[in-house]
Amino acid sequence: MLSTAAGALRGCLCNALGGAQPLSIGVVQRFVQDWERSNRQPDPSKAADTGKHVAIVGAGPAGLAVAEFLRRFGHRVTIYEELPTPGGTAWYGVPDYHLPKDVLLYEIDRVKGMGVEIKTGVTVGKDVTLRQLLGEGADAVLVTTGPKDVVKLKTPGIDLKGIYDGYAFLQDVFVNGVESYRKNPKYDLGDKVVVIGGGDSSLDCTRTALRLANGGTVTLVYRRTEKEMPSYPIMVEEAKEEGVQFKFLVETKTYNDDNGNGHVSSISMDTMKLGQPDQTGRRKPEPVPGKEFKMICTSVFLVIGRGPNSFLQKKLGLKTGKHDAIVVDDHFRTSMDKVFAAGDVTEGETLIVKAMGSGRSATQRVHEYLTNSESQHVSLYERYFTQNSYERMLQGGKAGPPPP
Numbered sequence: 001m002l003s004t005a006a007g008a009l010r011g012c013l014c015n016a017l018g019g020a021q022p023l024s025i026g027v028v029q030r031f032v033q034d035w036e037r038s039n040r041q042p043d044p045s046k047a048a049d050t051g052k053h054v055a056i057v058g059a060g061p062a063g064l065a066v067a068e069f070l071r072r073f074g075h076r077v078t079i080y081e082e083l084p085t086p087g088g089t090a091w092y093g094v095p096d097y098h099l100p101k102d103v104l105l106y107e108i109d110r111v112k113g114m115g116v117e118i119k120t121g122v123t124v125g126k127d128v129t130l131r132q133l134l135g136e137g138a139d140a141v142l143v144t145t146g147p148k149d150v151v152k153l154k155t156p157g158i159d160l161k162g163i164y165d166g167y168a169f170l171q172d173v174f175v176n177g178v179e180s181y182r183k184n185p186k187y188d189l190g191d192k193v194v195v196i197g198g199g200d201s202s203l204d205c206t207r208t209a210l211r212l213a214n215g216g217t218v219t220l221v222y223r224r225t226e227k228e229m230p231s232y233p234i235m236v237e238e239a240k241e242e243g244v245q246f247k248f249l250v251e252t253k254t255y256n257d258d259n260g261n262g263h264v265s266s267i268s269m270d271t272m273k274l275g276q277p278d279q280t281g282r283r284k285p286e287p288v289p290g291k292e293f294k295m296i297c298t299s300v301f302l303v304i305g306r307g308p309n310s311f312l313q314k315k316l317g318l319k320t321g322k323h324d325a326i327v328v329d330d331h332f333r334t335s336m337d338k339v340f341a342a343g344d345v346t347e348g349e350t351l352i353v354k355a356m357g358s359g360r361s362a363t364q365r366v367h368e369y370l371t372n373s374e375s376q377h378v379s380l381y382e383r384y385f386t387q388n389s390y391e392r393m394l395q396g397g398k399a400g401p402p403p404p
Contacts, residue, residue: 037106043114047074052370055080055138057124057312060088061352062343062359063144064108067116069363075370077116078138082123084175088146090352092171095204096178125315134338140366143326143334143341144359147349148309153302157255162188162264166195166205166303173208182212190298191216194267196252197303198222198229203236205303206244216298218244223251223272223285249273251285253292255300267295308345323348331374332362340366 052075056063059081067077085091086108090099112118122128133141150165157163164187173181193213195206202220210218220239222229225248229236240246253268271291274283307323314320319327319335325348326334326341334341342362343355361379368374 033103037103043110044068044072046072046114049076050074050370052076052139053078053137054366054370055133055141056144057130057141058088058144058146058343058345059083059086059118059120060144060146060343060355061090062146062355063088063142064111065356066142066144066342066359066363066366067118068111068114069360070367071111071114071116073363073367075367079116079118080122080124080128080133081118081120084120086118086120092174093167093201093204094352095170095174095208097207098204101177125312130312130316130336130339139338139370141339142332142359142362142366143312143339143345144343144355145309145312145345146355147306147344148311149307149324150302151305151307153304155252155255157257157264160255160257160264161262162190162298163255163300163302166197166301167201167306169301170201170205170208173212178211185212187212188299189213189216192296192298193218193301194295194297194299195220195301195303197301197305198224198231199303199305200231200235202301202303203231203239203244205301207239207242209301210242210244219247219295220244221247221250221252221269221295223249224274224282225249228274228282247295249285250295251287256294264297264300267297267300269293269295306349308348313345328362331365331369333365333369340369 050073054070054075054077056066056070056077056079059079063079063081064086067079070077079086083092087104090104091101108118124130124133130141148167150167169187172186175181189209189212191213193206193209193216195202195209195218197205197220202222206218206220226236226246236246247269249272250269251272253270255264256266256268257263258265269292270287271293272285273288275286276284278284308325310320310324312318313324313326316336318339318341321327326346328334328341328346332340332342332346340362342358344350346358364377364379365374368377
């Protein structure tokens with residue numbers, strides 16, 4: 001892995017100096033992962049059993065990363081997951097063309113193989129409380145319940161039938177697999193599907209809907225220009241190649257029931273222009289007077305962002321901040337003794353890899369708490385990149401194994 005990282009670094013430096021094109025780090029990672037699946041390597045080494053037990057709430061990317069790392073520290077781990085399959089957003093919100101389910105299952109099986117117990121179909125806060133987990137042998141609890149609470153809009157007509165939560169749509173399609181959904185479809189898409197949003201999830205929603213629309217059209221509408229979309233450009237290009245249509249600089253004004261049956265049939269839209277930058281530095285969209293128009297639709301999906309899953313903190317009275325995110329200190333501790341939290345439930349929706357990174361940082365803090373070594377804290381960055389790896393090699397030292 002060090003030679004891979006060094007090669008990627010050299011490629012980027014060559015590009016910066018006007019030489020070769022930089023290496024695609026994602027492609028390098030894909031190659032290494034595919035090679036490992038065909039050449040199964042031994043599991044990472046584990047420290048001796050500590051006799052400590054940690055309960056994790058949520059089997060999403062952050063929770064799985066936490067579990068694997070805790071086992072390497074020598075702690076016993078049990079994950080509690082309310083849905084039937086582990087994986088969280090990686091399973092329920094990422095289509096197979098991004099992350100094949102067999103790849104995810106391979107990683108989940110590796111975590112299980114390290115001795116992690118995963119209990120699915122258990123909602124902590126309803127089926128079992130945090131205090132029960134602590135009273136039944138857990139020395140600490142780490143909450144990684146991710147994002148779930150969708151942004152609420154008050155657009156006139158938003159309660160009409162046929163207007164759906166795009167995140168729930170993705171979950172319903174992938175919960176038991178696409179083929180299972182095809183046999184018992186839950187959504188009547190019709191032949192003119194509209195998706196509201198501009199992020200990666202909105203593009204996943206459009207491409208998934210296109211596959212299920214039986215020849216109908218799927219159009220993504222976004223209130224800024226294509227250049228301002230927060231999604232990766234490659235995802236936009238792939239959606240265009242598949243036939244997804246786009247309307248930029250438009251914003252929903254009202255959802256209409258033109259047929260009087262309680263079902264959305266059209267959307268009144270404002271044509272927008274970009275004005276002066278707002279407090280975020282982005283140019284604020286403004287309606288253009290006299291440029292309103294109607295867009296016919298048979299169904300609408302709203303994919304405009306999610307906040308943290310607020311169920312557990314509301315149920316238990318944990319201290320919360322913006323959008324009901326769980327408040328944690330520098331040690332990832334919550335307002336409840338022995339309870340820690342990490343990932344999107346503390347920050348809001350972000351990239352999967354960032355949620356996993358937050359989980360791993362929190363894991364080190366939990367380990368320090370369990371072993372009374374908090375005063376000896378050294379960040380993961382220091383342990384990986386200064387003490388044990390490439391930077392140390394540059395200084396003439398010999399790289400050691402990754403922690404622990």
